[in-house]
Amino acid sequence: MSLRGVLFTVSVSGLLILMGCSTGGPNFVAKHEPWRENEESACLAAGVVRPSPFLEARSALGGPSYCGASRPFQMSAADQGRVSLKPPALLRCPMIPQVERWVSRVVKPSAEYYFGSPIVEMKVAASYGCRPRNNQSGGKLSEHGYANALDISSFTLADGRVVTVKGGWWGDERERLFLRAVHEGACGEFTTVLGPNSDKFHHDHFHVDLARHGRDGRQRYCK
Template sequence: MVSRRIRVFAPLTVLLLSGPAFLSGCGTAGTNFVVKDDPWRSPEERACLASGVVRQTAFVHERSALGGPSVCGAEIPFEMSAADNGRIALEPPASLRCPMIPQIDSWVKNVVEPAARYYFRQDLAGVKILASYSCRPMNSVEGAQISEHAYANAVDIGGFRLANGDTISVLHGWNGSDREQAFLQRVHEGSCDYFTTVLSPKYNRLHADHFHLDLAHHGRDGLMRICK
């Protein structure tokens, strides 16, 4: 693999982080990162787009751009404001590439909603998004490899809102009440069935307040999963 060191100039960084969907998780934005040539990215995204699995609706629509020009972004980015046919709000909406959208939708329907009903006897109403697209290095460490957030291929989840108005945050619930801990553990474990990278508060202190979920390829065949 060929790596390139890229410096994103400050005016561009400010533009990319200006909207609510661009809030930075895993730290604050950096401007100097290493880009590795990943031949799987473009074919994977184009196959998703061609499949028709993602269709524009009232809560999923195409974005014209994610800022730029730069090495960051997606071929056709989308903004997703809700999952499960609009029932579950993403707060705020997330800017994502095509392959992430059906995974988030399935994860919400098959993992988070059942867990909320089981542990709290409540329907799920919303998912708190701390970060989606952000043109920056991993963990916002200057000089590190580019983040999956920079390709709109990752999302950071800060918590969940129930139909009765109660919220369960990752920051306070991970070591909170027995029900909160059990719910978040169930969500964490279930996430590993839908995403190739799942990082929780037990991974390191930078993830104390969120779950990081992405679809990066790992290992020689790209099929390895990281669930921590």
């Protein structure tokens, strides 16, 4: 084989590995980003996230490609067990305190203000999953692939009322106001927040994550 042929083969092989296609895995584009490991390590070292009856330390998640997290946690409830996450969410360390803050500072008080009833459950539509953004083949690796994202599709109150993002976003006035308050409040806790007004892929849930945006990584994307 000529040198040109060898270089072509190596290039194609590298591209396939990058996109997770060499073994028939998910078709996405990914690259190594050191800040992810740095933030996870800093969070773990700070000791703000510790195992509890509602937070279980799990084994490392790895591959294919750059999917995974070194020391993820399975979160079954927030607010000291008062707000269940069903099914439990598999998340990396930095996401845990932000979910807790969102629930305690935004979701709970908003539910009590608009409905006069505490929230008891949030329906998890997605957490960790090694896949491209919006499940679109050939796209960038989703933040879900790093266990750095959470999708919520509904909120259940103590009085039995279930507020879905799909039905409530354009539902009765209280549901509309509640969901918009929850969405807006999430923008102060996460760097990415997507809801029904963002695109067709988020018509039935809220997506929140801690991706970096902009040159300095400090910009937020809330839509």
